[in-house]
Each structure stands twice: as C-alpha cells, then as structure tokens.
Amino acid sequence: MSVGKGCQRPRFFVFLCFFVVVLCVRGISNQTPGRVSKAVEQVGCGFSRGSSVYRTIDINHGARRLTVAEGQSVFEALKGEGIFLPSVCGGRGLCGRCRLRVFNGDWPITPAEQRKCTADELTEGIRLGCQLPVNADVSIEIPEELFATKQFRGTIEAISNLTHDIKHLRIRLSEPERIEFTPGQHIELAVPVYAGSPKPVSRAYSLASTPGCDRGIELMIRFVPGGIASTWVFTVLKVGDELSFNGPYGSFGLSRSDREMIWVAGGSGMSPFWSMIRHMKQIGLGRECTYFFGAVQRRDLFLLDEFRRLEDELDWFSFVPALSAPAAEDNWSGQTGLITEVLERRTIGENCEAYLCGSPGMIGAAVKVLRSHGITEDRTFYDEFE
Ligand SMILES: Cc1cc2nc3c(=O)[nH]c(=O)nc-3n(C[C@H](O)[C@H](O)[C@H](O)COP(=O)(O)OP(=O)(O)OC[C@H]3O[C@@H](n4cnc5c(N)ncnc54)[C@H](O)[C@@H]3O)c2cc1C
Ligand code: FES
Secondary structure, eight states: OHHHHHHHHHHHHHHHHHHHHHHHHHHHHTTSHHHHHHHHHHHOOOEEETTEEEEEEEETTTTEEEEEESSSBHHHHHHHTTOOOOOSSSSSSSSOOOEEEEOSOOOOOOHHHHHHSOHHHHHTTEEEGGGOBOSSOEEEEOOGGGGGOEEEEEEEEEEEESSSSEEEEEEEEEESSOOOOOTTOEEEEEEOOBTTBSSOEEEEEEOOSOTTSTTEEEEEEEOOTTOHHHHHHHHTOOTTOEEEEEEEEOOOSOOSSOOOEEEEEEGGGHHHHHHHHHHHHHHTOOOOEEEEEEESSGGGOOSHHHHHHHHHHOTTEEEEEEESSOOGGGOOOSEESOHHHHHHHSOOOTTOEEEEEEOHHHHHHHHHHHHHTTOOGGGEEEEEOO
C-alpha cells in the first residue's frame, strides 16, 4: 500500500505540473494578436499590448483581417501591413486617391473628404483612408487589385530624351526583382527630399514597358515647369541612382472584348499605349486599332519611326499623328489641328471602344467628340494625368 501511495504522489505532482503548464500556455496565447483579435471581433473593443491599443481592420468581408495599433490613419496602418492605397500626396488629404468604402462606424467627415468626395460618395460610405483614424474596429472595402501592390526598389539604368520636354527612364528592379502588371497600369514614384521639395512626395506615372519584360520598368515623364517630381527627374536623377515606387495601380487597360479600338493621346500620354501596342504584338493579339496622337510641333512628336514600323508589321494597326501648330521648318504633310478636331473629321464606327490618356482638358474634349460619334460611356476608358 505504502509503495502504492508513494507511487501516486509523483503522478499527482506530474498532473499538477501539466495543469500549470496548460494554464500558462493559454495565458500566453491570449496575448497573441490572433487570439486577441478574435476577442476584439466578438466584443468590438480594442485591447492593449504594452502601451498601445490595438484595433481590427476587416478588409473585403474577411479577405484580410489586420490587427493594428491605434494612433495612425487607416492609410498608414494598411501601408504598415504591405497594402498600399493609391496616393500622390503621401497621406496628407490632398490627392483624394486613397478612397475606400467603410461599412461601419461614425467617423466625422473631414474638410479634405468634403473637398475630394462627392455627397453621393460620402453617403455610400466612400472615404479617404488617410483621413480615417484607427480608433475603433473598422470594416472596409478596397479594390481587389490593391492586395497585389508592392513597394519596389530599383536603379536607374538609362535616361534619355524622347523630346525637348519628355524623358524616357529605364529602371532595373532590385527588390522585388520582378513586377506583374497589365498594360495601362501605373506606379507611384517616390520623390525624396531635395532642393526643390522639403518633403518627400510621390507621383503617378504610367508604365511604358511590357509585362513580358518584368525585370525592369520604363516610364515617360514630361517636364512640368515648377513641378516637384518632374524637376527632380529632369535635374537630379542620373544613371545609377536608386529609387523606390509602389504599384502597380489602376484599372485602365485593354478590355476583353474584340471590338475595334480608337486610342487618343498627347505628350507623355503615349506611355500606356507604348506598353499596350508592344504587348499586343508580343502575345499576338490583333484587334483593329487606330491610334490618334496629338502634338504641337514636329519637335513634340516621338517614336514616329517605331510606329511606322508597327503599322507595316501589323495589318490591324494604324497610327495618326497630328500637329496643332506645325512650324514652317517642320515640313509637315500629315494631319493638322487639335487631335480632337482630327477625330471629328474621321468616320468612327459607333461599335468602337475608345481609350484616352493625357490632360483632363484633352480627355474632356475628346469624350465630347466620341459621344457625337455614338461611342457610349461604357465603351470609353481613360486615364487622366491630373
Ligand atoms: C494615373 C496617372 C498617370 C500618370 N502618368 C504620367 C506619365 O506617364 N507621364 C507623365 O509625365 N505624367 C503622368 N502623370 C502626371 C504626373 O503624376 C504628375 O502629375 C506630373 O508629372 C506633375 O508632377 P510634378 O510633381 O512635376 O508637378 P506638381 O509639383 O505636382 O505640380 C506643379 C504645378 O504644375 C501643375 N501641373 C501638374 N501637372 C501638370 C500637367 N500635367 N500639366 C500642366 N500643369 C501641371 C500643378 O497644378 C501645379 O500648379 C500621371 C498622372 C496620373 C494621375
Ligand atoms: S493619400 Fe492623398 S488624399 Fe489620402
């Protein structure tokens, strides 16, 4: 008996130790974000870890659930988790691009949101991510493609002049080493502090390269007098410099239909179309397409020879460059007038799809002409270089 009792005491001790260990493990696991975010999910309140209070951001009905610290904006919180909302103002409420939809809560509408969102949008829950403080659990919706945006680092491999005020940049990617995008999408280039800007800023630039050459990107950047990013590109940036950008962004790009296409661009609005046409050629996608490209004088035209070659190679493609004010020495025998006037003179089938890229003024004028040709809103796609 005594032997029996003597044996039971260590067994009881082992059981006691096991019980204590289980309690400890449960205690620790209750402090892990996953565990606590479950609690947050159930009772809808924040929790503390150290001196920080944490909240849950539910994205796209549970597609992602983030546990993030209070005291930052939703824009910053998502960025911290590798989800980059579009922005060219760095979260300062100036660009209005960090739009998302909010399903719960009652955050006061800020002056920036009043400026950048319409009354209808605000009623539908559209808000600016940079204006929403993380101070309660929030359920939001963002475009699915933003899950794929990344921050990239790269090195300037080449810079050349396309015209007197448009540069072509080739950037070799270092991290990550490859990029996936669809022609028509853009990136947001980070411009660091330099003599022309006391604050870092970022600006949107369309990808001129093709998805087939994914180890680098090409951009076409026009000089804007007094412009922060373009001045940096034109006066500071040189071969070998490192830079970073986020992307890809945007839904501008070729539709899946096989309708005939009209492309209209001016200046650096060329960029997405240079990507599209080469991509179409690479993948053997032949879709009837006429590309109207507007410039002021001959010195503003570029890639003419390349487009002439493409016209010869691709029987479904034609290129129509036009000059609005050719100089006498230009000896120009091609189309003249604003590109919208050239469009007006053409016969355009109302079954066409229209793709436009450039300044808001040019796009507005072109849309009017396209409507008069019977091309409806659902068949008009554009990217405004605001
Ligand atoms: C989706 C998207 C894609 C774009 N893709 C390209 C691209 O491929 N290539 C390209 O060159 N640009 C592109 N842009 C425009 C680009 O993002 C910048 O707005 C432009 O380079 C000016 O930036 P900045 O910092 O030099 O000038 P800012 O410092 O932003 O502006 C300085 C001043 O110039 C005015 N301004 C700004 N832009 C213009 C303009 N285009 N024309 C005249 N005045 C202007 C501003 O109102 C301001 O007063 C794109 C824009 C968008 C939204
Ligand atoms: S990031 Fe520009 S307005 Fe929000």
